[in-house]
Amino acid sequence: MEKFLKRYPISDLIFAFISFSASFIVFSLIIATAYVLYDESSLAMHRFGLLNFIFSAEWDPVKEVFGAAASLYGTLVTTILSLLFAIPVSIGIAIFLTEISPHILKTPIGIAVEMLAAIPSIIYGMWGLFTLAPIMANYIEPFLQKTLGKIPLIGLLFQGTPQGIDLFTASVVLSIMITPFITSVARDALNLTPDIMKESAYALGATKWEVVKDIMIPYAKLGIYGGIVLALGRALGETMAVAFVLGNNHQITLSLFEAAATITVTLANEFTEADTDIYLSSLFYLALILFTLSFIILAIAKFFLLKAERGYTR
Amino acid sequence: MIYNPSYVKKRKIKSYTALFLSTTAAFLGLFWLGFILWDVLRHGLEGLNLELFLEDPAPPGIPGGGLRNAFVGQLLIVFYATIIGVPIGLLAGIFIAEYARGTKYARTISILSDIMVSVPSIVVGTFIYAILVKPVGYINWGGLVAVGFLSAIISVIFGGLLSFIFKLVFPVKSAGAGKFVRLLVALITVLFGVVVFLFLSQKLVDKIQGFNGWAGAVSLAFIMIPVVLRTTEDMLSLVPWTLREAAFALGASYYNVIKDVVVRASITGILTGVILSIARVAGETAPLLFTSFNNSYFTTNMNEPIASLTVTIFNYAMGPYEDWHVKAWAASLVITLFILAITIITRTIVGIKYKK
Numbered sequence: 031m032e033k034f035l036k037r038y039p040i041s042d043l044i045f046a047f048i049s050f051s052a053s054f055i056v057f058s059l060i061i062a063t064a065y066v067l068y069d070e071s072s073l074a075m076h077r078f079g080l081l082n083f084i085f086s087a088e089w090d091p092v093k094e095v096f097g098a099a100a101s102l103y104g105t106l107v108t109t110i111l112s113l114l115f116a117i118p119v120s121i122g123i124a125i126f127l128t129e130i131s132p133h134i135l136k137t138p139i140g141i142a143v144e145m146l147a148a149i150p151s152i153i154y155g156m157w158g159l160f161t162l163a164p165i166m167a168n169y170i171e172p173f174l175q176k177t178l179g180k181i182p183l184i185g186l187l188f189q190g191t192p193q194g195i196d197l198f199t200a201s202v203v204l205s206i207m208i209t210p211f212i213t214s215v216a217r218d219a220l221n222l223t224p225d226i227m228k229e230s231a232y233a234l235g236a237t238k239w240e241v242v243k244d245i246m247i248p249y250a251k252l253g254i255y256g257g258i259v260l261a262l263g264r265a266l267g268e269t270m271a272v273a274f275v276l277g278n279n280h281q282i283t284l285s286l287f288e289a290a291a292t293i294t295v296t297l298a299n300e301f302t303e304a305d306t307d308i309y310l311s312s313l314f315y316l317a318l319i320l321f322t323l324s325f326i327i328l329a330i331a332k333f334f335l336l337k338a339e340r341g342y343t344r
Numbered sequence: 345m346i347y348n349p350s351y352v353k354k355r356k357i358k359s360y361t362a363l364f365l366s367t368t369a370a371f372l373g374l375f376w377l378g379f380i381l382w383d384v385l386r387h388g389l390e391g392l393n394l395e396l397f398l399e400d401p402a403p404p405g406i407p408g409g410g411l412r413n414a415f416v417g418q419l420l421i422v423f424y425a426t427i428i429g430v431p432i433g434l435l436a437g438i439f440i441a442e443y444a445r446g447t448k449y450a451r452t453i454s455i456l457s458d459i460m461v462s463v464p465s466i467v468v469g470t471f472i473y474a475i476l477v478k479p480v481g482y483i484n485w486g487g488l489v490a491v492g493f494l495s496a497i498i499s500v501i502f503g504g505l506l507s508f509i510f511k512l513v514f515p516v517k518s519a520g521a522g523k524f525v526r527l528l529v530a531l532i533t534v535l536f537g538v539v540v541f542l543f544l545s546q547k548l549v550d551k552i553q554g555f556n557g558w559a560g561a562v563s564l565a566f567i568m569i570p571v572v573l574r575t576t577e578d579m580l581s582l583v584p585w586t587l588r589e590a591a592f593a594l595g596a597s598y599y600n601v602i603k604d605v606v607v608r609a610s611i612t613g614i615l616t617g618v619i620l621s622i623a624r625v626a627g628e629t630a631p632l633l634f635t636s637f638n639n640s641y642f643t644t645n646m647n648e649p650i651a652s653l654t655v656t657i658f659n660y661a662m663g664p665y666e667d668w669h670v671k672a673w674a675a676s677l678v679i680t681l682f683i684l685a686i687t688i689i690t691r692t693i694v695g696i697k698y699k700k
Contacts, residue, residue: 039599049438053437053440053444053449056570056573057452057453057456062475063463063467066474120373126366129366131370141691143374148687153380153676153680155658155661157383237356237359238363266464267467269466301633320466324463324464329459
C-alpha cells in the first residue's frame with residue numbers, strides 16, 4: 031500500500047479521477063441526448079409509428095396530425111443542392127491554394143476562406159434575408175426562369191413567382207456556409223501528396239491540370255470524401271441561416287422557387303408554440319431523427335478522415 | 345501521337361482552362377466574404393451609436409432605445425457557459441491526452457467529441473429544453489452546476505492566495521511542517537468553497553419556472569466542451585514526450601508533470617482554444633431559442649427568460665418595424681466584429697508561436 035501511494039501520490043489519484051469524470055461527461059452527454067430525445071418523442075412514436083411519420087406529409091397542429099415528410103424533403107433538397115453548388119467551388123479553391131496561388135497569397139486567402147466559417151450563421155441569415163433574397167427575386171430567379179425554365183422537365187424546377195424566400199436561396203446561402211469545411215479538409219489532403227509523385231508526373235510531361243487530376247486528387251480522395259460528408263452533416267443541421275430565407279411552409283413542391291420547411295426550421299419556429307403534448311412530442315421526434323441522421327453522417331465522415339490519415343502515414 | 349503538336353496544344357488549353365476555373369472559384373469565395381462583410385458593415389454602421397449599448401428597448405414600433413438588455417444577457421450567458429464548459433473540456437482533454445494516452449477509451453472520446461462539435465446545435469437546444477425547462481417546479485440542476493463551478497474557481501483562487509500568504513508569514517523549514525501547512529490550506533480552501541457554494545446557490549438559483557438563463561448557459565457549455573477538449577488534446581500531444589520523461593526522472597508524480605511541465609509548455613495553445621470556443625458559442629442562436637428564450641426587459645436574474653443578442657437579432661429581423669431591422673443590423677455588426685477580431689488575433693498568435 032505504501033509503495034502504491036509512493037508511486038501514485040494522492041494528488042495524482044484525485045486529479046486522475048476528476049479528469050476522468052470530466053472526460054466521461056462527453057460520453058454521457060451523447061447518451062443522455064439520445065435517451066432524452068427518445069423518451070420525449072415516445073408519445074408521437076406510439077401514435078404515428080416510424081414509417082408513417084416519415085412518409086406522411088400532413089403537418090396540422092389543429093387536427094393534431096403530424097408527419098415529417100415535408101420537413102425531411104426540405105432538408106434533403108437544400109442539403110443536396112447546396113452540396114452541388116459547394117463541391118466544385120471548394121475543390122477549386124483547394125486546388126488554387128495548393129497548386130496555383132503564389133506563395134505570398136496562400137496564407138491570406140486561406141484565412142479569408144476560414145473566416146467564412148467563423149461568421150455566425152445568424153449573420154448569414156440576415157444577409158440572406160435582406161440582401162440576397164431581393165437580388166434573387168429581382169434578377170437571378172427571373173433570369174433562370176427565362177433560360178432554364180424553358181427546357182421541358184427541368185423547367186418544372188423553376189416554376190412559380192420568384193419571391194426570394196425559397197429553397198433555391200436557402201441552398202445558395204448554405205453552400206457558401208459549407209464551402210470552407212470542404213476547402214480546408216481538401217486542401218490539407220491535397221497538400222499531403224508526396225512531392226516525388228508530382229515531380230515524376232511532371233517529368234513525364236504532364237500538364238499542371240493533369241498532375242492535379244491524375245495524381246493529387248486520386249491521392250487525396252479519401253480526405254476529400256471526408257470533407258464532403260462532413261459538410262453534408264453541417265448542412266443538414268444548419269438552422270438560423272435557413273430559417274431566415276426558407277419561410278416555414280410545410281409543403282412538398284417540385285419547384286425550387288417555393289417556400290418550404292426543413293427539420294431545423296420547423297423546430298426553430300414551432301417549438302415554443304407547441305401547446306399540446308402530441309405537438310411537442312412530434313417536434314422532439316423530428317429532433318431525434320435529425321440527431322440520428324447527423325450522428326450517422328458525421329461518423330461516416332470521421333471514418334473517411336481517419337482512414338485517409340492512416341493512408342498517408344503508411 | 346503524344347508528340348503531335350496539336351495534341352500538346354489541346355492538353356495545354358485544357359490545363360489552362362481548369363486552372364482558370366480554380367482561380368475563379370477562389371475569387372468567388374473571396375467575393376462572398378467581402379460581400380457579406382461589406383453588407384454587414386454598411387447596414388450596421390447606420391444603427392451603431394452609444395444608445396445601443398446603454399439603453400433598454402423602446403416599446404415595439406417606437407423608434408429609439410437600445411439593446412442594453414441583450415448585451416448584458418449575452419455576457420451573462422456566455423460567462424456562465426465558459427465557467428461550465430472550459431473546466432470540463434480542459435480536464436477531459438488532459439485526461440485523454442495524458443493518463444489515457446493511446447488507449448481505446450481516449451480514441452473513442454476523441455472521435456465522439458469530433459462528432460459532437462458538428463451535431464446540430466438546435467438538437468442541443470431541444471435536449472436542454474427537455475431537462476432544464478420542461479420540468480417546471482424542480483430544482484434547476486443547470487444553475488447548481490454553474491454555481492458549483494463558479495464557487496470552485498473562486499475557492500481555487502482563494503486557496504492560491506492563502507498558500508501565498510502562509511508562505512510569506514510562516515516561512516516553513518522542515519518537510520513535515522510543509523506538509524501540514526499544505527493540508528491546512530487545502531482544508532480551508534475546500535471549506536471556503538462549500539460555504540461560497542451554499543451562499544451563491546441560495547442567492548442565484550431558483551426552482552425552474554419555464555425558460556431560464558441557466559438552461560441557455562448549459563446548452564452553450566454543451567457546445568463548448570468538445571471544442572475545448574479537442575484543442576487541448578491536440579496542444580498537449582504537441583509537447584514532446586522526452587520533456588515528460590525528464591521530469592519523471594527527477595521523481596515528479598504525473599500530476600506534477602502535467603501541472604508544471606506539460607500545461608506550462610502548451611499554455612498559449614490551450615488558451616487560444618478556449619478563446620476560440622468562446623467566439624464559437626458567442627454567435628450561436630439555435631440552442632438559445634428555447635432555453636434562455638428572450639426578454640424585452642433588462643434582467644440579470646438567470647432564473648428568468650433572458651435576452652441574448654443573437655435571439656434578439658432573429659426576432660427583430662423577422663419583425664415588421666424598420667427601426668428593429670436597423671438595430672438587428674447594428675447588433676450583427678457588433679457580433680461579427682467581435683468574432684472576427686478574436687479569430688484573427690488568435691490565429692496570428694498561433695501562427696507566430698508555432699511557426700516552424
